[in-house]
Amino acid sequence: MPISDDEAKITLERLRYMPNTIRISIGGYGTFTRDQLINEVNNRSEIGATIIETQMSYVRSFKPKV
Amino acid sequence: MPADKFSFLITRPDFDDTTAYCLAWSGQLINEANDRGFAILDLRKEKATLEEFEGRMKLPAVIFVMLNGHGTLFTVEGDKGSMLLEYGKNEHLTKGKIIFARSRYSLEKLGGSCAQSGALGYVGYSRPFFFVLDSAQGAHPLNDELAKPCFIASNLVALSIIKGQAISEAVRKSREESEKLKAHWQTRPEIEAPLVASFISWNSNCLDFCGSPEAKLQY
Known part of the structure; x- marks a missing residue:
């Protein structure tokens, strides 16, 4: 699924809010710092796309069900 | 139950942060299985190789297998990228067993193939398994409060299966715990x-099973 600029911006804001000491394990992709993930999102890499997907899935879970 | 007839096989490679955390958090599962009388076959660190794995998988006493390690759509790996279970290669070894793979992606292709090859059930993740690490706790995974919730929810799958519950129930309980x-x-x-909460939710959404929903350990 294509990633919109808005989705990337929302994800970047969520990541920038995190402390720089944080590390995130993403299965076999490895472990990443906050700044490494920000780069992945900016580059729209496979890892960046996956982290965007996790954050948008979570944000959308707050959308009221009709 | 004739406990000594039944074995719990677990693979626990340890060569990076992710596998080190999985190794540590699997200790709880080994203790529970041990308390319930299972023989424990622990392929730890450099023992998580194809030769060791296939040798144990051929034992009929092995009824539950937990795989910690990296993976792809078609594989689950052991020590430093060595293949353990691979689509089109050795799924037949899962016949009559229940598998739980704490490994990214393997559910659909590899899990489906294992179920078709006679595995009672295959529980796993359809996408990467995420968790947050607290750098200050790096050497002590069990003390890492940020990683803890993702492992509690994941471990509940294996604990439920060890206790004799059906794989569908194990997944349901894990999802329910994830919501809490x-x-x-x-x-x-x-x-x-907020990031921890998002990964708890993601992992839960990616957790599912192949095979009969009623599959459970018969002991």
């Missing part, structure tokens, strides 16, 4: 809490 943990972390004051 997510709600808890949505109210925590830590700055990392």
